Amino acid sequence: MSFDVHIAKRLGETEIACRIESGDGLTVLFGPSGVGKTSVLNMVAGLIEPDRGHVRVGGEALFEAALGVDLPPEQRRAGYVFQEPRLFPHRRVRANLLYGWRAGAGAIDVDDTIALLGLAGLLDRWPRTLSGGEARRVAIGRALLSNPRFLLLDEPLSSLDRARREEIMGLIERLRDELALPILMVTHDRGEAERLATRIVEI
Amino acid sequence: MLTAEEWGIVALSLKVGGVAVLVSLPLAFGLAWLLARGRFPGKVLLDALVHLPLVVPPVVTGWLLLLAFAPAGPIGSWLASWFGVSVLFRWTGAAVAAGVMALPLMVRAIRLSIESVDRRLEQAARTLGAGRWRTFRTVTLPLSLPGVIAGVVLGFARALGEFGATITFVSNVPGETQTLPLAIYAALQTPGGEALVLRLAGISVLLSLAALIVSELLARRAGRGLHVL
Numbered sequence: 001m002s003f004d005v006h007i008a009k010r011l012g013e014t015e016i017a018c019r020i021e022s023g024d025g026l027t028v029l030f031g032p033s034g035v036g037k038t039s040v041l042n043m044v045a046g047l048i049e050p051d052r053g054h055v056r057v058g059g060e061a062l063f064e065a066a067l068g069v070d071l072p073p074e075q076r077r078a079g080y081v082f083q084e085p086r087l088f089p090h091r092r093v094r095a096n097l098l099y100g101w102r103a104g105a106g107a108i109d110v111d112d113t114i115a116l117l118g119l120a121g122l123l124d125r126w127p128r129t130l131s132g133g134e135a136r137r138v139a140i141g142r143a144l145l146s147n148p149r150f151l152l153l154d155e156p157l158s159s160l161d162r163a164r165r166e167e168i169m170g171l172i173e174r175l176r177d178e179l180a181l182p183i184l185m186v187t188h189d190r191g192e193a194e195r196l197a198t199r200i201v202e203i
Numbered sequence: 204m205l206t207a208e209e210w211g212i213v214a215l216s217l218k219v220g221g222v223a224v225l226v227s228l229p230l231a232f233g234l235a236w237l238l239a240r241g242r243f244p245g246k247v248l249l250d251a252l253v254h255l256p257l258v259v260p261p262v263v264t265g266w267l268l269l270l271a272f273a274p275a276g277p278i279g280s281w282l283a284s285w286f287g288v289s290v291l292f293r294w295t296g297a298a299v300a301a302g303v304m305a306l307p308l309m310v311r312a313i314r315l316s317i318e319s320v321d322r323r324l325e326q327a328a329r330t331l332g333a334g335r336w337r338t339f340r341t342v343t344l345p346l347s348l349p350g351v352i353a354g355v356v357l358g359f360a361r362a363l364g365e366f367g368a369t370i371t372f373v374s375n376v377p378g379e380t381q382t383l384p385l386a387i388y389a390a391l392q393t394p395g396g397e398a399l400v401l402r403l404a405g406i407s408v409l410l411s412l413a414a415l416i417v418s419e420l421l422a423r424r425a426g427r428g429l430h431v432l
Contacts, residue, residue: 047326073329080330086323090345099341100331146331 002150002182003027007043007053007063009036016040018203025198026176026183030190035203037186038083041152044184045080046073057150057182079148079181083155085135087127093138094123100146108144108179117141117171133164140171144179151175153185157192172196205402213406216382219294220362223302224309224355231306231354235313256368257307265371268300272372296373297380301365305358312357316350317343349422356418360411383407 005020016036020027029037042048044055046062049070055063062071087096097119101110114120117137127135136156143151156172157165173196176183187193193200205213234253238246256264272279272290282288290296320343328338344351366384373380375389387403390396 045330047329072334073326074332074334076330077332078330080327082323082327084323086327088324088328088342099328100333102332142331 002058003044003184004054004056005040005044007040007050007055009039009043009048009050011036011039011048018201020184020201022182022199022201024180024182026172026185026196028193028197028200029184029186029203030193030197030200031188031203033188037188037203038154040203041080041154041184041186044076045078045152046071046076077147077149079143079146079151081136081139081143081151081153081156083158085127085130085139087130087135087138087142089127091127092123093119093125093127093130096127096138097123097141097145099142102145102147108147110145113141113144116174133160133167136160136164136168137171140168144175148181151181151183151185153183155186155188157187157189169196205406209399209402209406211378212381212383212386212403213410215294215378216363216410219297219301219382220359222295223298223300223305223362224359226298227302227306227309227358228355231309231358232313232351234306235310235317235354238310239314239317253310254307256304261304261365261367262371264303265300265368268296268303268368268372272296272299290373292373292376292380294379297365297369297382300368300372301362301382304365304368305361308361309354309358312350312354313347316347316353319350320346352418352421356414356421360414363407363410363414383410 002024003020003022005018008015008017010016014036016039018029018036018040020029029040031037039048043050044057044062050063050065052065053063054061054065061067061069062076063069087093088099091099097114098110114123117140119137119141122130122134122138127138130138140156153172157168160168169192172183172185175181176196176198185196234249237243238250238253269291270276272282274280274283274289279289279291282290288295290299324346325338325342328342329335333341363382364384365382366388369380369382370385370388375381375385377386377389381389383403383406387400387407390399390403
């Protein structure tokens with residue numbers, strides 16, 4: 001089982017509870033805005049600590065309330081593509097891409113990634129000069145190059161025009177089919193969910 | 204252009220101001236960090252204490268420093284027994300006074316810049332495998348650098364202009380504690396000193412202007428590539 005997540009967290013007035021048990025491929029976390037989908041991703045990534053439950057990926061416990069296990073985010077090896085690109089504004093695209101670069105078993109090749117995402121022409125640019133679609137692709141590349149064990153995609157298609165959506169959607173399909181990485185993706189768009197998901201979890 | 208005596212005053216002022224700022228910078232950064240990011244009881248009190256030199260009459264600050272650094276004072280006796288030194292009537296004492304007076308300005312500027320760093324970028328760094336220290340070094344520090352530079356220059360300018368606390372704490376000793384403002388004051392008290400006053404005042408203005416321009420240029424360089432997420 002790739003994702004085995006069973007968590008609950010009270011944030012202000014909202015109680016976020018979520019149960020995900022999924023096999024390989026792409027799991028879509030689907031639901032309307034404001035129900036805490038992003039918070040679930042943050043809990044899987046280790047940025048928010050759940051009140052109770054567990055987060056296991058590929059059999060490894062990242063968070064286990066009962067045992068007091070809570071790996072810090074830098075040890076979880078999540079490839080997290082946030083809803084905003086969150087590129088480091090003081091580093092050029094190349095340095096952004098290589099920020100989390102980790103060699104090792106299963107590591108994805110830098111040149112291959114740059115080719116896959118069509119980033120070759122952007123390497124010397126500053127993040128503020130990129131368009132929305134370009135920044136999104138750089139953010140995906142940066143996450144992939146950190147040699148993650150799993151991917152977290154938060155609304156990766158939002159705020160893109162139709163052509164860019166199609167392009168990023170094709171890319172996600174390739175990531176799903178060509179890399180053996182489990183992917184957990186958040187969206188509120190049913191069309192996206194149905195096209196990309198191996199499995200849909202409603203929240 | 205300048206006489207040896209005037210050069211001496213300028214050099215002493217730069218030394219006092221420079222040492223004051225460099226020594227208080229780590230402390231200022233630590234305090235700014237605590238005030239920007241810390242959550243602890245007594246934060247409001249710490250904030251007020253840090254700002255005290257900004258609002259208390261400098262004479263009072265100087266007098267309090269005198270009490271603390273006097274041979275029988277809490278810090279003075281400690282310095283004497285451990286290092287066998289005293290800062291009274293020494294340029295080091297002038298640097299202490301200048302540092303204390305510059306501290307609130309430095310803390311304010313640095314705190315603002317730390318608060319303006321987008322913490323979502325720090326989260327991104329963490330998920331990319333950077334621990335707290337690497338995240339601080341590669342994200343937080345560079346992004347807050349323009350504010351740190353601004354704080355340093357502001358503090359330096361303040362230290363150069365320090366008068367009240369210095370003269371109360373370490374007196375007006377030519378060649379030892381007589382920085383530019385104190386030398387100007389002494390010249391004003393001397394019949395026929397107007398020419399010297401004019402020259403020293405001119406130097407003061409030029410130094411401050413140079414500091415501001417340098418800081419602006421440095422901050423621009425440090426800020427290049429920023430502005431947009």
